[in-house]
Amino acid sequence: MTLWRRSxxxxxxxxxxxxxxxxxxxxxxxxxxxxxxDETQPAEAAYSPxxxxxxxxxxxxxxxxxxxxxxxxxxxxxxxxxxxxxxPQEAEDLCSQVFTRVLTGLHTYRGGLFAAWxxxxxxxxxxxxxxxxxxxxxSLDTLDLPDDTTWDTLEEAEAGRLLGQLIAELTDEQRELVxxxxxxxxxxxxxxxxxxxxxxxxRIQLHRIIKALRERYHKISGDxxx
Amino acid sequence: MNATPSDLLEVYLIALRDDSQVPPPPGLDPALAAxxxxxxxxxxxxxxxxxxxxxxxxxxxxxxxxxxxPAPRPVPVNAxxxxxxxxxxxxxxxxxxxxxxxAGFAMAAVAAAVVVIAVxxxxxxxxxxxxxxxxxxxxxxNRNADAGQSNASTxxxxxxxxxxxxxxxxxxxxTAVSNQPQASPTSTPVxxxxxxxxxxxxxxxxxxxxxxxxxxxxxxLVVGQKRTGEISAERPVALYHFVADQxxxxxxxxxxxxxxxxxxxxxxxxxxxxxxxVGAVGYSVxxxxxxxxxSPAPVLTAFPTTPTLVGSATVTATPLPVSSSAGQIATVTPxxxxxxxxxxxxxxxxTIYGHMNPNSVLPLLILAEQEDVYVFVRAFDDTxxxxxxxxxxxxxxxxxxxxxxxxxxxxxxxxxxxxxxEGNAGDVLSVxxxxxxxxxxxxxxxxxxxxxxxxxxxxxxxxxxxxxxxPLTLDDTYFLVLSATLPRTSGRFQMRLVQEE
Numbered sequence: 090m091t092l093w094r095r096s097x098x099x100x101x102x103x104x105x106x107x108x109x110x111x112x113x114x115x116x117x118x119x120x121x122x123x124x125x126x127d128e129t130q131p132a133e134a135a136y137s138p139x140x141x142x143x144x145x146x147x148x149x150x151x152x153x154x155x156x157x158x159x160x161x162x163x164x165x166x167x168x169x170x171x172x173x174x175x176x177p178q179e180a181e182d183l184c185s186q187v188f189t190r191v192l193t194g195l196h197t198y199r200g201g202l203f204a205a206w207x208x209x210x211x212x213x214x215x216x217x218x219x220x221x222x223x224x225x226x227x228s229l230d231t232l233d234l235p236d237d238t239t240w241d242t243l244e245e246a247e248a249g250r251l252l253g254q255l256i257a258e259l260t261d262e263q264r265e266l267v268x269x270x271x272x273x274x275x276x277x278x279x280x281x282x283x284x285x286x287x288x289x290x291x292r293i294q295l296h297r298i299i300k301a302l303r304e305r306y307h308k309i310s311g312d313x314x315x
Numbered sequence: 316m317n318a319t320p321s322d323l324l325e326v327y328l329i330a331l332r333d334d335s336q337v338p339p340p341p342g343l344d345p346a347l348a349a350x351x352x353x354x355x356x357x358x359x360x361x362x363x364x365x366x367x368x369x370x371x372x373x374x375x376x377x378x379x380x381x382x383x384x385p386a387p388r389p390v391p392v393n394a395x396x397x398x399x400x401x402x403x404x405x406x407x408x409x410x411x412x413x414x415x416x417x418a419g420f421a422m423a424a425v426a427a428a429v430v431v432i433a434v435x436x437x438x439x440x441x442x443x444x445x446x447x448x449x450x451x452x453x454x455x456x457n458r459n460a461d462a463g464q465s466n467a468s469t470x471x472x473x474x475x476x477x478x479x480x481x482x483x484x485x486x487x488x489x490t491a492v493s494n495q496p497q498a499s500p501t502s503t504p505v506x507x508x509x510x511x512x513x514x515x516x517x518x519x520x521x522x523x524x525x526x527x528x529x530x531x532x533x534x535x536l537v538v539g540q541k542r543t544g545e546i547s548a549e550r551p552v553a554l555y556h557f558v559a560d561q562x563x564x565x566x567x568x569x570x571x572x573x574x575x576x577x578x579x580x581x582x583x584x585x586x587x588x589x590x591x592x593v594g595a596v597g598y599s600v601x602x603x604x605x606x607x608x609x610s611p612a613p614v615l616t617a618f619p620t621t622p623t624l625v626g627s628a629t630v631t632a633t634p635l636p637v638s639s640s641a642g643q644i645a646t647v648t649p650x651x652x653x654x655x656x657x658x659x660x661x662x663x664x665x666t667i668y669g670h671m672n673p674n675s676v677l678p679l680l681i682l683a684e685q686e687d688v689y690v691f692v693r694a695f696d697d698t699x700x701x702x703x704x705x706x707x708x709x710x711x712x713x714x715x716x717x718x719x720x721x722x723x724x725x726x727x728x729x730x731x732x733x734x735x736x737e738g739n740a741g742d743v744l745s746v747x748x749x750x751x752x753x754x755x756x757x758x759x760x761x762x763x764x765x766x767x768x769x770x771x772x773x774x775x776x777x778x779x780x781x782x783x784x785x786p787l788t789l790d791d792t793y794f795l796v797l798s799a800t801l802p803r804t805s806g807r808f809q810m811r812l813v814q815e816e
Contacts, residue, residue: 152379159375163368168360177367185371189378194714197563197735197792201711209713216722249357256358270325271358274332277325285724285732289321295328296321303350 141203149196159188162204166211168272173215173264175257183218187211205279208269212283219261251310255302263298270295318342324351331355533689536567541706544692548700555690557707559682562763564710564733564796566679567690571703679710679731681761681794712794717744717814725756725797726805734795736812738762738787743815746782748775748797754806756780759796764789784815 141161147154166187171180190210198206256267269280277291284291318326323343328351330337335356339348533556534542544553559565682688692705712735715721723732738744750756758780760769775781778800787793797810 159372160368163371164360164362167363167367167371171360181367181371181374185374185378188371188375190714190716192375192379193737194712194735197712197714200709206711206713213713213715213719213721217720248353252354252357270328271355272360274329276329282729285726285729287726287728292319292321292325296324299324299351299354300347302354303347306350 142200145195145198145203148192149198152192152195155192155195158203162207165204165273166207169208169211169268170215172256172268172272174218179218183211183214186214190214202279202282204273204275205282208273208275208279209283211273212265212269215265248310251306252302255305259298259302263294266291266295266298320344320347324348327351328355335359536690536705536707538565538707538709541704543702543704545702546692546700553692553705555692555705556687557682557690558687559684561709562682562684562686562761562792562794564679564712564731564794565682565707566710568706568708569692569703570705572701679733679796679798681759681796683761683764715795715812717742717812719812721810721812722807723810724805724807725754725799730804731796731798734797736793736795737791738793739790740788742787744782744785744787745813745815746780746785746795747811747813748779748781749809750777750779751807751809753778754808755800755804756797756806756808757800758782759798760785760793762787762789762791762793764791 141158144154144158148158163184167180167184170183170187171177174180174183187207187210191207194210256264259267265284266280269275269283270277275283276288277295278288280286281288281291286294318340320343323340324347327337327339327343327348330340331352332355335352339345339352533554534544536542536555536557538560542555544555546553557565557567680688690705692703710731710733712733715734715736717736721732721734725731744760746758746760748756748758755778758769758771760782769782769785771780771782780797795812797808799806
């Protein structure tokens with residue numbers, strides 16, 4: 090019987106990408122480049138999906154290449170965190186944790202939809218944050234709002250505030266879905282990938298949440314158009 | 316398939332991101348559309364102040380600097396070459412000795428540790444189990460650009476003109492919507508069509524079956540390249556060879572046409588040994604062998620049905636000599652592990668099958684850099700046959716750190732989660748998993764340069780996996796894979812990485 094052997098052809102070939110000794114130095118260089126984060130420049134300058142892929146490849150060797158990606162995604166990540174914790178200072182901390190994990194884990198990024206990967210990390214950072222704080226959530230069904238409250242005319246600011254309040258009082262899972270759709274600006278497919286649900290299930294859940302929000306909003310505001 | 320209200324609502328929500336005046340797609344409830352618009356407009360936040368952005372950036376950099384080993388680590392000079400690692404069984408702690416194999420089975424240790432059998436979970440040809448690949452929002456026979464124009468098409472054009480490249484999918488979808496017959500606003504959302512949860516029993520292959528495989532038959536598999544194969548009466552097993560060009564969790568996506576496939580792995584194509592629990596029966600021991608003899612002769616290690624990780628470091632496994640013929644039934648009485656009676660102290664029947672057990676779900680395993688693996692594909696029931704495609708790809712891991720508590724859900728579409736973390740030599744790691752409502756999972760741990768994997772199925776409470784005090788021997792990037800144990804099952808889980816003292 091012939092004993093099969095592992096093919097030796099690959100044994101001595103170097104891996105496609107290996108960490109370089111100056112990777113740590115690159116991080117220090119990245120640090121120096123912090124000053125280069127031009128606060129006056131628009132965040133979206135010269136950014137495209139192709140450019141993103143190129144920068145991500147570069148950033149695996151030279152973290153300073155990550156700066157444009159940070160600029161591009163910052164608002165979405167920050168607003169997502171802000172929606173989830175409703176505290177600007179905490180949102181900043183969480184946002185920083187998210188990008189820290191992205192930067193330190195970038196060498197494990199395997200390509201594919203970067204936004205989904207990024208917000209998967211953000212999702213877990215927020216989940217851990219809540220687990221640490223053990224913040225209770227209130228179900229939409231148990232909102233302690235007076236049923237007979239009606240506002241004849243809601244000023245825009247008031248409408249926004251009421252909507253924000255209604256969203257804030259959703260269950261954790263519901264608010265997560267809303268945050269990923271409205272703030273992170275993801276699609277149902279991307280959200281499903283993060284939460285381990287099918288895109289169809291996410292769509293249906295979002296549909297139900299928004300319908301429920303609408304009914305609650307209508308009940309409180311008396312806005313006949315909605 | 317007509318667009319459901321939830322489809323239409325999503326399309327509108329996404330279109331509103333770029334143009335708050337965009338008209339809703341036809342078929343969406345006007346009142347709901349008006350509210351959706353109000354919701355998006357009122358809840359749209361202004362861009363964060365530049366000072367905030369800069370502050371977070373500085374904080375991020377400080378965090379990165381504080382991480383002890385933030386950059387990808389080079390492979391240590393004195394680390395075993397990947398091919399050497401394949402032949403050397405790494406010492407296991409006593410608590411995990413039940414997973415150890417005899418020297419004769421060292422070459423099969425990887426395979427035994429990751430008995431991951433695909434049982435038709437990838438039969439939805441247009442879906443990806445990766446979960447990170449977008450699927451079309453909806454499609455169907457009416458996605459036809461030649462259909463008659465309508466006011467809706469004009470509205471769609473307005474959307475298209477303002478959509479960004481990122482919304483190409485949405486724009487395409489809107490076009491499809493406008494060209495479809497009017498979607499019924501009262502149509503019912505389509506519920507998730509998960510596969511049924513029936514667990515198929517294993518089939519015993521008649522004694523004496525020989526898998527006619529040879530090294531020359533192993534077709535190379537390359538990431539991103541889909542191969543077509545066929546199972547027939549003459550060729551009941553297809554054999555492939557894959558070499559990992561980087562470390563990570565590799566998924567072998569099998570899309571069968573008309574039969575239910577099984578997939579197995581081996582570090583050597585000459586033998587395959589895997590051990591998996593089969594309900595109340597105990598464990599099945601599976602073998603696939605190309606000839607009548609092994610060299611050296613195989614010795615299977617038996618272990619009980621309900622092992623735990625508590626107890627002394629007593630050697631507990633019982634070697635079980637096995638003849639070369641398949642279909643053998645053997646019985647062994649394991650030695651009690653400790654006074655607390657953690658070991659199953661009753662005769663344990665081991666049934667030797669000539670094929671892989673379908674109890675594991677995923678053709679997903681962790682490979683080190685340059686590690687190679689042979690992949691078997693065959694029909695589940697040994698009678699059906701047909702064509703299939705197979706394609707390897709890396710699954711993107713989620714970076715985590717020690718003391719993270721991870722809460723998630725495994726579904727029929729995403730039946731695994733892959734995590735990665737940076738570990739240091741000397742770290743002692745435990746991973747605790749709790750499946751909610753009895754959800755049964757298994758756990759794999761591996762790194763970039765070692766090839767012996769940690770695998771656990773039921774060492775935790777109940778059917779939960781657990782890795783207990785695993786000593787990390789290298790500064791390296793480590794990978795964790797949590798999978799559903801039973802095919803086509805879903806459930807939520809909680810997992811915790813603990814750095815032990």
